Amino acid sequence: GQNIDQPTEMTATEGAIVQINCTYQTSGFNGLFWYQQHAGEAPTFLSYNVLDGLEEKGRFSSFLSRSKGYSYLLLKELQMKDSASYLCAVRDRDYKLSFGAGTTVTVRA
Amino acid sequence: IAGITQAPTSQILAAGRRMTLRCTQDMRHNAMYWYRQDLGLGLRLIHYSNTAGTTGKGEVPDGYSVSRANTDDFPLTLASAVPSQTSVYFCASSEGENQPQHFGDGTRLSIL
Numbered sequence: 261g262q263n264i265d266q267p268t269e270m271t272a273t274e275g276a277i278v279q280i281n282c283t284y285q286t287s288g289f290n291g292l293f294w295y296q297q298h299a300g301e302a303p304t305f306l307s308y309n310v311l312d313g314l315e316e317k318g319r320f321s322s323f324l325s326r327s328k329g330y331s332y333l334l335l336k337e338l339q340m341k342d343s344a345s346y347l348c349a350v351r352d353r354d355y356k357l358s359f360g361a362g363t364t365v366t367v368r369a
Numbered sequence: 370i371a372g373i374t375q376a377p378t379s380q381i382l383a384a385g386r387r388m389t390l391r392c393t394q395d396m397r398h399n400a401m402y403w404y405r406q407d408l409g410l411g412l413r414l415i416h417y418s419n420t421a422g423t424t425g426k427g428e429v430p431d432g433y434s435v436s437r438a439n440t441d442d443f444p445l446t447l448a449s450a451v452p453s454q455t456s457v458y459f460c461a462s463s464e465g466e467n468q469p470q471h472f473g474d475g476t477r478l479s480i481l
Contacts, residue, residue: 264411293469302459302472303412347411355419355466356427357402359412 264360271366280333288353295347343367373473390445392460400463401443405456450480
């Protein structure tokens with residue numbers, strides 16, 4: 261099984277940068293995903309890492325260190341619409357996803 | 370518009386009743402999944418199907434059953450609903466088991 265930890269809440273100012281950390285313990289690692297979920301809506305796919313390093317996608321970047329069981333999602337140039345919950349999910353060797361409880365990010369003007 | 374459709378959007382159900390949550394996708398994705406989302410616990414996998422005709426158990430399968438008669442449909446059945454099954458249920462699909470999952474809009478289910 262998986263044990264996935266991420267902070268419950270974070271607050272940041274519009275235009276700033278926020279880093280959401282995710283640590284995991286897994287019996288078989290096969291990739292890490294980040295999803296964004298606005299209140300009352302479905303999760304939407306943001307990024308995927310399977311090898312160590314940084315993946316950049318516009319204002320969002322995701323980093324993975326498999327040896328440390330660690331990932332982070334970096335949100336740059338924060339906008340009000342980025343206020344949402346961010347879910348870290350680890351895929352196991354059977355290709356099933358286990359999700360963290362999510363980090364609620366609040367962007368203030 | 371291609372995507373995943375879940376029905377109903379929300380439902381209030383008496384304990385002991387049988388309920389089927391519907392999920393249909395038109396993307397011809399092979400893999401489909403059912404999750405429940407509870408406050409503070411995140412998304413937990415109930416059942417999954419890697420291809421039509423096959424199903425598997427996830428982390429919290431008890432009290433739920435699924436079927437996958439064709440590629441598009443993946444219904445979730447609660448045979449005898451209990452209050453602990455009050456949750457938001459999300460259906461998801463992916464092109465293959467190693468591809469990102471795409472989620473439906475969810476069904477809010479309250480068991481009284």
